[in-house]
Ligand SMILES: Nc1nc2c(ncn2[C@@H]2O[C@H](COP(=O)(O)OP(=O)(O)OP(=O)(O)O)[C@@H](O)[C@H]2O)c(=O)[nH]1
């Protein structure tokens with residue numbers, strides 16, 4: 001199987017001889033899409049590997065000391081991976097032979113921190129085109145962890161077309177073929193539909209060394225190699241299937257995300273406009289009402305006493321001028337209270353932070369727009385009743401309304417959602433780059 005002639009069977013088809021999209025560009029594309037769909041980062045990494053069209057990958061998985069590394073060595077016909085009777089493989093090890101990348105993974109459950117498991121999972125889910133699920137015959141039934149993983153792998157094979165071959169290792173450690181058959185039946189019952197291939201790496205090794213063809217044959221290794229050849233032939237179609245599946249799913253997820261963001265933008269813009277229209281209407285009504293009140297009051301007055309200056313002898317006297325100025329101040333305060341009540345109801349509480357002073361009592365929008373007091377008829381009239389004054393109030397209060405916390409928050413939310421939409425559009429075109437073929 002591994003002589004040069006047979007090696008051709010393991011070369012990945014180089015249909016994409018000149019790929020116009022470089023691996024770096026695909027890496028960028030993956031980052032762009034992951035930024036929008038962080039939950040699909042693993043699928044994107046897998047999609048990138050498929051698009052990069054590297055060597056086909058065979059990975060082993062199973063508990064420690066179940067003979068994974070020995071199995072790979074016998075399949076390869078060389079001592080490529082370290083073997084030991086204690087926990088040996090602690091990192092992902094690989095060997096490329098005849099266009100196939102062989103991945104040896106640490107045993108499952110071998111270290112408490114589960115770092116080994118993480119590496120084994122990386123081999124299984126990211127890299128592997130074909131998984132060799134290894135279980136030592138003498139252990140009998142699968143434990144709960146092995147069973148759950150095998151079930152998951154079989155389900156994934158259905159979905160992604162990646163193949164899983166179940167290998168019963170160390171077959172020489174079981175008394176006879178009858179016992180082996182009993183174990184196989186038990187394993188098949190545990191995971192419905194599994195077909196177990198028994199092998200003995202020790203027998204194969206001895207058979208090779210002693211030139212014993214029967215022992216080599218009985219080791220099950222040649223039969224497993226033949227199965228792997230067939231499985232490797234199917235990898236190109238499986239990769240195409242998987243790439244289509246993943247890119248379709250990711251496209252749908254991006255489309256859904258886009259639709260959700262577009263709907264959110266729509267509702268935020270509507271809310272922003274509705275709020276503003278209600279504010280504009282309400283502000284106009286309250287200022288119009290204040291203007292009518294002020295005008296009615298001013299029109300009812302006779303001689304203008306406000307403009308008569310107080311003399312020194314009037315210092316402690318209650319003059320007509322003083323009384324009228326107080327009257328005007330009260331009318332002004334009433335208008336202020338009405339407007340302030342309206343503003344507070346719309347979330348306009350205080351000045352934006354950059355306009356605030358250390359004197360907190362004057363950090364109010366009312367004072368910024370209307371000042372503190374009005375004493376003269378003409379000022380009050382100008383402020384509320386004349387078109388320019390009226391317009392100034394509308395413009396200035398609206399300005400502070402748009403700077404209020406709730407309004408700036410909604411405006412910022414709109415900016416963020418627009419940015420999110422741009423990011424989804426970039427991700428959608430990045431997806432095209434990622435799956436582009438020449
Ligand atoms: N009798 C017998 N022993 C085997 C066989 N295959 C492997 N062994 C022995 O089982 C022990 C573990 O083998 P490894 O191949 O290192 O097992 P592993 O699953 O890679 O172990 P980790 O790397 O620790 O996860 C070693 O002592 C091997 O010599 C076999 O077919 N028969």
Ligand SMILES: [Mg+2]
Pocket residue numbers: 068069070082083088089104105106107
């Ligand atoms: Mg090992």
